[in-house]
Amino acid sequence: MNKGEKKILAPDEVDLVRVFVLTIRYFNKVKFVFLFFNLFALGLGSGYYFFKSKVYESKFIAECQSIPDSRVVDLIQDLDKIRENEDWSLLAQKLKMKIDEVKKIKEFEPLPNVVIEKEAKGLDDYLLPTTEISYKFGLIVKVKDNLILPKLQKGIIHYLSSNEYSTIRVDRFLENRKSLLKYLEKQIINLDSLNLLFATKIVSSSNTSSTVTSPGDYKGLLVNLKERALAVEDQIKFCSPVMVIQPFTAFKYPVAPELFTVFGLSLLFGNLVSFLAILLISLRKTYIENKDIE
Numbered sequence: 001m002n003k004g005e006k007k008i009l010a011p012d013e014v015d016l017v018r019v020f021v022l023t024i025r026y027f028n029k030v031k032f033v034f035l036f037f038n039l040f041a042l043g044l045g046s047g048y049y050f051f052k053s054k055v056y057e058s059k060f061i062a063e064c065q066s067i068p069d070s071r072v073v074d075l076i077q078d079l080d081k082i083r084e085n086e087d088w089s090l091l092a093q094k095l096k097m098k099i100d101e102v103k104k105i106k107e108f109e110p111l112p113n114v115v116i117e118k119e120a121k122g123l124d125d126y127l128l129p130t131t132e133i134s135y136k137f138g139l140i141v142k143v144k145d146n147l148i149l150p151k152l153q154k155g156i157i158h159y160l161s162s163n164e165y166s167t168i169r170v171d172r173f174l175e176n177r178k179s180l181l182k183y184l185e186k187q188i189i190n191l192d193s194l195n196l197l198f199a200t201k202i203v204s205s206s207n208t209s210s211t212v213t214s215p216g217d218y219k220g221l222l223v224n225l226k227e228r229a230l231a232v233e234d235q236i237k238f239c240s241p242v243m244v245i246q247p248f249t250a251f252k253y254p255v256a257p258e259l260f261t262v263f264g265l266s267l268l269f270g271n272l273v274s275f276l277a278i279l280l281i282s283l284r285k286t287y288i289e290n291k292d293i294e
Contacts, residue, residue, distance in 0.1 A: 030278050038270035045266030053144050054254035055106050060153060061246035064135040064160060066169030069112060072137040076110035095155030104144040111138030146250035153248050161241035170241050177236045184229040191222045
């Protein structure tokens with residue numbers, strides 16, 4: 001084809017360069033429509049993001065003295081059902097909190113032992129263990145105000161501790177430990193009373209389950225009994241229905257609404273409205289032109 005001659009296209013051919021140029025020209029004409037609606041949508045998104053109540057997430061990990069993990073999960077799920085039903089007075093009663101405080105709770109999500117252990121080990125191909133670690137449980141909460149987290153933590157501890165099943169089991173454990181401690185203290189007193197007799201002869205104590213044949217045996221048995229008594233005293237002293245491993249942490253940044261999600265949806269909304277407005281403008285212009293021809 002010589003210079004200056006116009007290229008003739010077949011009916012089924014499309015000049016992509018011409019289509020691209022025409023598209024750029026068209027969008028250049030309607031760019032103010034896109035600019036207006038996108039700025040409008042971003043304004044709406046900004047207002048939503050800054051005035052919408054923020055939701056914060058935090059995790060709590062603890063061990064129960066007497067309630068198995070599966071039962072703890074059920075108890076926490078019951079709390080979440082009460083929240084979903086918006087029975088704020090009952091929820092406040094169970095957590096020993098005020099009604100306006102429990103209204104700021106958005107979600108309870110109990111974590112079973114398997115999830116906790118997977119996170120601790122950091123294994124992607126973690127398999128379900130054949131035996132669970134007894135009594136350990138985790139809980140994720142979402143709240144509108146981080147300031148209620150300390151009260152919420154105390155409320156959850158109270159809720160689990162005041163459970164009748166838990167109370168009975170803890171009381172039985174304490175009774176057992178106290179009886180054992182009394183027995184150990186009696187054995188220690190009996191061994192102390194035999195100390196003077198080792199200077200002259202070998203003594204076989206009928207008050208203990210072990211036979212003492214030398215001063216060395218006596219001292220070793222006495223040390224073991226005292227160590228065991230101290231361990232039992234610690235069990236009694238630190239016995240609690242719920243032992244906190246990881247308390248709630250008040251994080252600075254919320255999990256909802258998410259900044260990038262809000263502004264991304266705002267831009268999408270702005271562009272959709274822009275296309276719709278341009279389509280309506282084009283249809284109106286075509287209608288007017290056809291009406292004038294008629």
